[in-house]
Amino acid sequence: MAHHEGHDTLSEHDQSHLDIHHKIAHEKEFKQQIVSFAMMIFLTMIAFVAVASDAISDAFTVVFIMILAGIQLVFQLYMFMHLSHKGHQYPAWGIFFGVFVAGTCVVGLMGMIW
Amino acid sequence: MKSNEAMTKLPANPERATLEGKNKFLGFWFFLGGETVLFASLFGVYLGLRNATNGGVTSNELFELPLVFIATMLLLSSSLTSVFATMALKTNHFKRMIGWFVVTGLLGLAFLGLEIYEFNHYVHEYGHTIQSSAWGSAFYTLVGTHGAHVFVGISWITILIVRNLRRGMDLYTAPKFYLFALYWHFIDVVWIFIFTVVYLMGKVG
Incomplete structure (x- = not known):
């Protein structure tokens, strides 16, 4: 019985270890989120500039901005909505x-x- | 005060720690899958009818990119603030989470205000209404359905905050707030495709 309990509850030492691991993971995730957000802003700006400028042909612009939207979709799902998590x-x-x-x-x- | 919040231990993923939380989490993702199809049907119709202007104003004459750009920035920023709120949720900082969700709701409200101004402008300055052409019907149905989702989101988070402000963070409230954040990101995903397919492609022709 005592043995069984030992498995269920973490010792204080293990708990603080776990907390540090969580903290590191969260700080890493925070940086990734900021980078994702910066990328999404950047992609949005490119899409608007591509449409506003006359330098690129219309057919190519449509394909190009659809690809940019697809990339943003992946960023949202996997970074912001945590689809990459366990x-x-x-x-x-x-x-x-x-x-x-x-x-x-x-x-x-x-x-x-x- | 500060230690009081961090003292109570929560598991690593408090939104999925209970069976109820797990069920809500899975069910909500399936719901979002269904919502994807709802919006797809509206996008499909819009793409089919986008040149059916009935001799009226065309999308190229109507849309103004600066306005759409500001709206996009508002909604993208609100997506980031709700990510911050989710991170506060996972690290068990209730007040910080509420703060970020309040900012999210306010950004959503600003977006909605801009959209109402935009629609009003189209109707009164250009005579572009839901009845004026097939394109008008498709436009207001698609963009309006998205706007209605934003409105539902703002109402949802307002009720959640008011209802749970005194309850604090626990395994009962965590799934509720987490699901709202998922919903809000989904709304942002839909907007990415609206600004691309409706506004930007409308400018290209």
């Missing part, structure tokens, strides 16, 4: 199945209306 396998299935149906839906509707 225990997100089923959420990932849920959202990517949604994205798959969404893609089919957009292509299908566009095709029907045109």
